[in-house]
Amino acid sequence: MPLSGLDIYKLLPGGQKPPHPKANCKECGFPTCLAFAMKLAAKQAELSACKYVSPEAAARLSDAAAPPIRLITLSANGHKLEVGNETVLHRHEKTFYHPPGLFVRVNDGDGLERVRAVAEQVSRYVVDYVGMPLSLDGLAVAYTSGDPEQYAEAVAAVCKAGKKMLILMAQDVAALRAALAAAAGRTPLIYAATADNWQALAEVAKAARVPLAVRAPDGNLEALANLTAQIAAAGVEDLVLDPGARGFGDSLLALTAIRRLALKQNLRSLGYPVITFPGEGASNSCQEAALAGQHIAKYAGYIVLDHFTPATAYALLVLRTNIYTDPQKPIQVEPGLYPIHNPGPDAPLMVTTNFSITYFSVRNELESSGRPGWLLVADAEGMSVLTAWAAGKFDAERIAKAVKESSAASKVAHRRLIIPGHVAVLMGELEEELPGWTIHVGPREAVDLPGFLKAAW
């Protein structure tokens, strides 16, 4: 719960009763303590500028300024994976900030060959989505062999396979120490401290300066909160929660409750990212993907999969990108000329805007129609056709500019341009802007494009 300017003022020298001798001293660079408090509330000033604030007040202020869900950072080879720091329950309220890390689990007990093969496959995997390369974040190495040396070898093999993040799933101190040595230079997550072993694991995490996951049984949030409070008091502050829920129903309840408690009740002991294991609650890999999908939409910070296939990885990476897209900043498509189905010089040329959904709607219809075509995407500042037209971002001048700046004229032998039906009014003006071109008014809705092309081209 952030403090208001007036709350902060009461903690500064000027807000004390009786007044502090240094009230409104101006040394911070602001005319009064109240003005400084307002700047602090707006996060436009630093508390360190005030030399006279009491230690108790400073502690309260920094506590209030801490995010309700702690930011946890893993690292590997100079890359970082940050999760946490979320501020809302629903993405439309603001946005979701830090996409959950997607990991794949390997067991050291399955043998080095198997571990290496999966690690290489996961490390290499990258898929393009609207020009963005998407990839998985890392591997979770589970200690199933009972041999610390074998575990360290497995971790070393995973490190060698690529530059991915690591989760060390082991509760044996010797195995963890060996694995941490093998993963030197990375910041892995240790999984997981429980009521029985937390002292030993907290010591390991503290010495290695790595975050520690904490597990309580069966969605028991009270047990979980008590455990994290104990571990934080012992000096390990970078924690990750496993509420122990594994199914669709109980996971949704547990993760929703944790997010609400952290945000709405400012419960510090549950103000950490959550780790999930959808494979443990699923009967097959499709169910696992569906449960991982729930965890992407509903509040996970790390998702550890048991099955890796390119098809499910692609779907989950796209879902993660979609859900974590800032609703205020829609994905824009790069303006330019897009070929559909290997079009030739006689294929139709159509223009639309660079709002991603507009582009996708048109592209989908063209693709599903099976007909070749050239899709010219004009820079309309990421707005849909009607909005852009109303805002003057999709007028004759802009469309003509898009035609001239693209290679359209050299790619098609004809001089015919199809414009969206919603901007039929631009036809005359466009013919003036583009001498020698014939303007055709297409359908208003993308869905009618295949029929239009069948009839009119």
Next chain:
Amino acid sequence: MPVTIPQTKYAGKVREVTIGATRAEGGTRSRTVTVGGETTLPFLLHEGEMPHPPAVAVEICDRRPADWSPLLYEAWGEAVNDPATWARAAEAAGADLVLLHLTGPVQRADGSTPTAQEARQAVRRVLEATGLPLLVFGPGIADLDNELLVAVAEEAAGERLVLGVCEDKNYRTLVAAALAHGHLVDGRTPMDVNLAKQLMILIRDMGLPLERVLMDPSTGALGYGIEYGYSVMERLRLAALNGDAMTQQPMLVTPGEEAWRLKEAKVGDGGVPAAWGDWAERAITWEVLTATTLLHAGADVVCLRHPASVAEVKAVIARLMAGGKDGK
């Protein structure tokens, strides 16, 4: 320290809508399907009611559509050539509802335009083949939809069909047909909270009780705008629970149609990047993940195309409806 699970209580409630009518109710269905009635966000069963599980509608066509993915022809086999056989196959696949999509010139291999007589016949045959409640959607061309659906409404009078899709350009005709012959409508608007509300008001003002209206906020498939549909649905459902009467309709979405028209679903191995993985696995995962994600945003009816997806989505719904007991 004690931790109390927060429970949000809402003043509003989603309307209950019953699809289909049994003989006693003036139709011929062997059962009806009721959706809606929620007093909480999806599947948060510890703080409110969700009296009916979301329903799965399986989409079939009046004749073999020309533009479906090869994987779907493979899955349904000969059934795609006959709506009655297809309806029985859909029921066998676990459908709660059957969505009969009437094909138009674009979806037909011969480019022919369906007649009202053909539409009547197709609906009659499907009604005879299955006892499940039926949704009937037109080809998506406003004038043609009106012509076909008015005939369908008359042919199936009293069956409490869901007629769709009912949009701002044709709602008058479809709502009038629903009023005259005892049906429901699927009111679709393009991913916008205010437009959705506005259409509900227009439909209500024509006299159709809101207990006979599904709200269809439009679906974007995974990767193709799902986040817009998802957030519009979350906003609509929150508005409904907070008492906005014009948003308190059960929501219908069409993840099957949206997911199966994509390159991801239509183009097989070889024609797409290797990172896209196995074709069938990708296509089915795409449909399932689109559907289950939208269920979490408040979908009450999900329309699907592939029988394997139906099984997966139904399994997910059953587990979500188990609430906190799931996974134990």
